[in-house]
Amino acid sequence: MTPIAKAGSISAAEKSPLALFGGSKAIATDEGDTFTWPIVTKEDEAAVLDVLRRGAMSGSDVTRQFEKEFAAWQGAAFALAHSTGTAAIEAAMFGCKVGMGDEIICPSVTYWAACLQVYSLRGTVVFADVDPDTLCIDPKDIEHRITPRTKAIMVVHYLGHPADMDAIMAIARRRGVKVIEDVSHAQGGLYKGRKVGSIGDVSGISLMSAKSLVAGEAGMLTTNDREIYERACGWGHYERFLMPQDLETPYLKEKTGLPLGGHKYRMHQMSAAVGRVQLKHYDARCEEIRKAMNYFWDLLEGVPGLRAHRPPADSNSNMGGWYAAHGHYRPEELGGLSVTRFTQAVTAEGFRSRPGVNMPLHLHPLFNSIDVYEEGKPTRIAHSDRDLRQPRGSLPVTEGIAARTLSVPWFKQYRPEIIEEYALAFRKAAASYRELLKEDPGNPETLGGWHFFAHR
Numbered sequence: 001m002t003p004i005a006k007a008g009s010i011s012a013a014e015k016s017p018l019a020l021f022g023g024s025k026a027i028a029t030d031e032g033d034t035f036t037w038p039i040v041t042k043e044d045e046a047a048v049l050d051v052l053r054r055g056a057m058s059g060s061d062v063t064r065q066f067e068k069e070f071a072a073w074q075g076a077a078f079a080l081a082h083s084t085g086t087a088a089i090e091a092a093m094f095g096c097k098v099g100m101g102d103e104i105i106c107p108s109v110t111y112w113a114a115c116l117q118v119y120s121l122r123g124t125v126v127f128a129d130v131d132p133d134t135l136c137i138d139p140k141d142i143e144h145r146i147t148p149r150t151k152a153i154m155v156v157h158y159l160g161h162p163a164d165m166d167a168i169m170a171i172a173r174r175r176g177v178k179v180i181e182d183v184s185h186a187q188g189g190l191y192k193g194r195k196v197g198s199i200g201d202v203s204g205i206s207l208m209s210a211k212s213l214v215a216g217e218a219g220m221l222t223t224n225d226r227e228i229y230e231r232a233c234g235w236g237h238y239e240r241f242l243m244p245q246d247l248e249t250p251y252l253k254e255k256t257g258l259p260l261g262g263h264k265y266r267m268h269q270m271s272a273a274v275g276r277v278q279l280k281h282y283d284a285r286c287e288e289i290r291k292a293m294n295y296f297w298d299l300l301e302g303v304p305g306l307r308a309h310r311p312p313a314d315s316n317s318n319m320g321g322w323y324a325a326h327g328h329y330r331p332e333e334l335g336g337l338s339v340t341r342f343t344q345a346v347t348a349e350g351f352r353s354r355p356g357v358n359m360p361l362h363l364h365p366l367f368n369s370i371d372v373y374e375e376g377k378p379t380r381i382a383h384s385d386r387d388l389r390q391p392r393g394s395l396p397v398t399e400g401i402a403a404r405t406l407s408v409p410w411f412k413q414y415r416p417e418i419i420e421e422y423a424l425a426f427r428k429a430a431a432s433y434r435e436l437l438k439e440d441p442g443n444p445e446t447l448g449g450w451h452f453f454a455h456r
C-alpha cells in the first residue's frame with residue numbers, strides 16, 4: 001500500500017498518472033465485505049424461521065416486541081410499526097391533522113416519500129431551500145412560508161446529517177405548527193447529544209433494506225404525543241383500534257373498529273423479526289461505520305475541491321449510520337472543473353462516484369402540472385387558496401446542489417488499508433485537476449436521480 005500524504009501535502013502516489021489516462025488504479029485490494037449491508041447472521045435467519053414455522057407472518061407478537069424495543073432505543077413513549085416508511089410518514093401527517101387544503105413545508109432535495117403522501121390527504125407541499133452545508137432544510141427559509149394552512153414542517157436528516165433542530169423547533173413552537181422528522185437516512189444519529197427522531201412532535205422512519213437500519217420492507221412511527229399515536233393507530237391499524245377503552249382521545253372513541261384511512265399498514269412479522277435482531281447490533285455496527293467514514297474524511301482533510309458532509313467534531317452531533325454517504329464538491333477550488341469530469345476520474349480509479357444527490361422535487365411535473373385525481377387542476381394546487389407552485393429559479397441552493405455534491409464510498413467496516421486506497425482515488429483526481437480540465441465536458445442539464453440505491 002502506498003502511504004497517503006498528510007493533509008495539505010501531495011505525495012508521490014497522488015501525482016502518479018490517473019487511471020483515466022492509463023495509470024494504475026488507486027483501488028487495487030479486494031473489497032471483501034467492506035461494503036456488505038445489512039450484516040445478516042444466523043441470528044437473523046433463526047428469527048425469520050421462527051415466524052415462518054409458527055405460521056405467525058400476519059400476527060403481531062414479534063412486532064409489538066419490536067415496537068417496545070424500538071421505542072426504548074429511540075427514547076419515545078410510543079412506536080407504531082408500519083409496512084413501509086412511506087406509510088409511517090403518511091400516518092405521521094394524519095397524526096398532525098394534515099387534511100384538505102393544508103400545507104406542509106418540506107425540503108425539495110429528498111426522496112419523494114418525505115412529502116408526496118400529502119396528496120392522498122388532500123393537502124399540498126411548499127418546498128423550502130436547503131442549507132448548503134448540512135443539505136437539510138434551511139431554518140432561515142421556513143418562517144416566511146408559514147400560512148394559516150401550514151400544519152407541519154417536514155424535516156429530513158438528509159444523508160445522515162442532522163438538521164438544525166433547535167432553530168426549527170423554535171420557529172414551530174412560535175408559530176404553532178408541528179414538526180415531523182423523517183429519519184429514514186439517520187437512524188440512531190445524534191443532534192447535540194439528542195437522538196434525531198426524538199426532538200420533533202413525531203417521526204417517520206424507513207427501515208427498508210437500502211437504509212442503514214434494516215428490517216426489510218418496513219417503517220416505524222415514534223412519538224411522545226398520545227393523540228398523534230392514537231390518530232396513527234386509527235389511520236392504518238384497525239386491530240389496535242377496536243377497544244374504545246384503550247383510547248384516550250375523545251373524538252376517536254366513537255370511530256373505532258374500522259381504519260379511518262382505509263389503509264392496512266401492519267408490519268410483516270418476518271420484517272419485525274429481522275428488525276429486532278438488526279436493532280440489537282445496530283449501535284455497535286454504526287460505531288464501526290463512523291470510525292471508517294471519519295477516517296476516510298480525515299484522509300481528505302485539506303484536499304482542494306472536497307469537504308466532508310458531517311457535523312463539526314465538537315458538536316456532539318453525528319451522522320448516525322452515514323446512509324448513502326456523499327461529500328461536498330467545490331469546483332471553484334479546482335479551476336472550475338465539473339463534478340462530472342471529477343467523478344469520471346474517481347470512477348476510473350476503481351470507485352463509481354456519482355455526481356449530485358436527489359433531484360429537486362419541485363421541478364418534477366408531479367409538483368407542477370400533473371392532475372393525479374382528474375379534478376381539472378394540477379393536484380399540487382387543487383385544494384389551495386393560491387398558486388403555490390415553485391418554478392425553476394425559486395430555490396437557488398437546492399437547484400445548484402447537484403453540481404456541488406458527489407457520492408463517496410459508504411464503508412461498513414473499518415479497514416484502514418482499503419479506506420486509504422479509496423481516499424487516494426479522490427486525492428489523485430484533485431491533484432490532477434489541470435489535466436482533467438483539458439477535456440471537461442461540463443455537467444449535463446440534469447444530475448442526480450429521483451432515488452438512490454447504492455451500498456458502496
Ligand SMILES: *Cc1c(COP(=O)(O)O)cnc(C)c1O
Nearest residue numbers: 084085086111113114184206208
Ligand atoms: C426511503 C425513504 C422514505 C420511504 O421509506 P420506504 O420504507 O422506502 O417506504 C421516506 N423518506 C426518505 C427520506 C427516504 O429516503
